[in-house]
Amino acid sequence: MGNTVVKICGLQDVEVLKSMLNLPVDYIGFIFAKSRRQVTLELAAELILQLKSWQNGQQPGSVGVFVNPELDYLDQVMNRVRLDVIQLHGQEDADFCLKVKQRFGVKVFKVIQVNGNGIENSHEQLVPKEYIGAIDALLLDTFDPVYGGGSGQTFAWEQISQYQMWCEEHNIPLFVAGGLQPSNVGELITNYHPYGVDVSSGVESNGLKDIEKIKAFVERVKQI
Template sequence: MTVQIKYCGSQSEEDYRLLVKTNADYIGFIFAESKRKVNPSDVKKWIEKYGKPKQLVGVFQNASLKEILDVISEVPIDIIQCHGDESIEMIGKLKNQLNVKVYKALPYRQQIFGDIERYGCASDAIIVDSVSKGQFGGTGVPFSWKDVPRIMEKAEEQGVPCFIAGGITPDNVSLLLPYHPHGIDLSGGIEENGKKSTKRIEQLERMLNNDNSNCT
């Protein structure tokens, strides 16, 4: 099975120009408070200049319907990623009123399997991310990947794909791939000096290509 790739946190024209040429399936922009937060008008200009060859993901955290509407009125978002405490009802409202796919990010914690069961029925995909020192997402720290097979199994029971995020890099992705995640989600792991790195991305994609070529 080919692992889907999501590169998140594109924060400049330079980042976007690089990412559209990669093997990524998705490019993510962060519209929540973050060091990688972007302005919708800037993103619109980048897309107009370099095209839209990938599916675009907008990352929000506990945003109102109006806040999300304001963004997608400028940016042709394919997928909304809810990365906060959004309710199942809110996810349903977004899907019904905006006619876009909605992915739900969930923190890796003791009740993760129950969380997947609850949110899987409402979301189009699940993203399981790390929690470190109370911070959810953007930690640069992987969680215990030994639970990934069970996480994938629980997501499959709900009929949704599941991406693994948090601390994935070209240097450690080979340790994750044997657990067969449906997708991987990277941001800081493909950066050097705060910018997306051609070298890091090429290194990662070589690892993924080698893994896929070994599949029977």
């Protein structure tokens, strides 16, 4: 029970992060790509500093979310804030993912965007074999033509199983994002058993992170 990994993404508020200090959250995501949740380097540094104060004995990993970044920009970010994970949300190929892993000594999460109607958007193949060894986790998210994710919409969950089989075959953790919230994450975990779940808009009220919704989401995930 409670083994599913939780990632809360799109944090921008230091006070909200402080109020999460006793929650069993595994990863905190900070968005550096174009988004209404985008953070500056200065704010990211302040937020990541708060992770050192986590009270449950397990400091969450810090995840930076990027869409088709240049290596020079990643250099700038990593020189200012020390991320544990770089999450790539664009059309980054396996070669780029491997360069990021080797250059910065971080884990790399690669996102595949799935259309809400059940048609894969990013790859003709399920996942190109070149990604094996180049990524540390695969994350499924709902396709968004503008921001590449964070739409708050679910995709066709029946597609998860084929990705799950691929990930299990290659020992790669599978995260699921896209439209998750306290009311539906239990169904997802019960039916598909992903390694981890990733939420952003589903724990917001009026576009801002809501600590009560965050608590409800984490509690729901960890009780299953």
